Amino acid sequence: MSRRGIAGVVAALLVLGATAAMAAVAFIYPAPSSWVERSNYLILKLNNPEITGVRINVNGVVGDMLQVSSPEYRKAFQDLLIVQPVWDRGRNEVNVEAYVGKVRAETAQALIYYAPEGEQSSVPPEFTHYLFHRPDSEIRCVACHTMEPTSTQALSTREKENPCIGCHKRMLNVKFVHGPAGTYSCVYCHKEKANPKYAVVKRDAALCNECHEDKAAEFAKRKYVHGPIAGGMCEVCHDPHGSANYAQLKAPVNELCLSCHESVRKIPHVVRTTTGEGHPVSGRKDPSSPKSGREMSCISCHNPHAGDVRYYFQNNAEDRMQLCQMCHNK
Structure with missing residues (x-):
């Protein structure tokens, strides 16, 4: 190996040592050992600013290297990586490899259980239901998203103004959309003051x-x-x-x-x-x-x-x- 190559590896290892006290990659959504009913997002926090690439492995299926170091990326997403996963029904073993250049800085693992609506009875007891809209989760999003919307904002039928659509629009990318969902009337059914937040307080015919x-x-x-x-x-x-x-x-x-x-x-x-x-x-x-x-x-x-x-x-x-x-x- 050339001197330049050795120097690069040493520099990367020094960065790893400096950040050893804090994991380079943290699972934000879903949390490890939790279950979800939608295969919509995998959100990771990159605690090491030197990370240049991330590769995600779900149940042995390895994805492409995701480049996260460009100024444009950092400006848009800061220290977050947001991707749409393809969960298998049931248990999912997720491995995330973080790289500094060509050096693998860290591998983070998590078990996620995917139970689409109607299959919750299959969830093993060691998995807890992950609910995103909690203060400790929402605080990570306030820089870009309105997490405490006013009544006017929550009732807005304009895409740019409605606070729900920024994250949930993809569920409307289907041929047949239910009327209230299509007009962004989310709060007709989902109540901000419910416990948990935005829960549907009535279901089915009620x-x-x-x-x-x-x-x-x-x-x-x-x-x-x-x-x-x-x-x-x-x-x-x-x-x-x-x-x-x-x-x-x-x-x-x-x-x-x-x-x-x-x-x-x-x-x-x-x-x-x-x-x-x-x-x-x-x-x-x-x-x-x-x-x-x-x-x-x-x-x-x-x-x-x-x-x-x-x-x-x-x-x-x-x-x-x-x-x-x-x-x-x-």
Whole structure:
């Protein structure tokens, strides 16, 4: 090794020694041994100003070297590194390598558990739920973000003024966005004075029916109400912010329905055709709703919420042949 190379290594080691009392990399969000329900951010604090690059390894998948030493980067992010991770469901082993030039300064590790909404029961007891909006976390963000917004700011429908959108806008980058989320009306559902801060104090039908009371009244008039609706569990099927699917569904229609009605997959549905298969439920345009342009699915024949006849037929007719005649009118 040349003298210049040796000098560089020595200089790097001296920097490491000077910062040994403080870890070069600290996990801000999520905290080590915590669980989260969104795969949105990994925020790290770089305590050593000499760090030039960071490489992140999640469950053995190693990312590219991230350069963090340019004046432009430091001006924008100071001593923070903010990336969007791709968590695997369940336990995630995260290794972060910090470099000073070509010398690895430190490796920091953390275990993060990812449990999307509805899977919280799977979280092992050694992982604690990480809640970001706490004073000790928010204090790190005040230089760039409004962490104590006024009522006017919190109710603003302008992207630049609304304090929530700076961090949470990406959840709206989907095809079908729920109305209040699309107008940045976050505080309609999330309450600043709640405990924890910005919690949703009501869930499912108790909250949804404050706006959708017409739907609640409509369902109440029906003789048969679909189980999730009868239980007031709107969020079992619908994402309150938005999704890639029609009506903010958490999955495509058939996939969502068959997640509960799995037996339908195993036998021909409704009739057995000359090919030995059942009536098609996908793969062609929906003749019952030609103007919508949507694909045939379970909801072509069944109302997913309620009906006056068993099986929630869309035309509310007891005679099954009348249902067939919605499309087969000859």
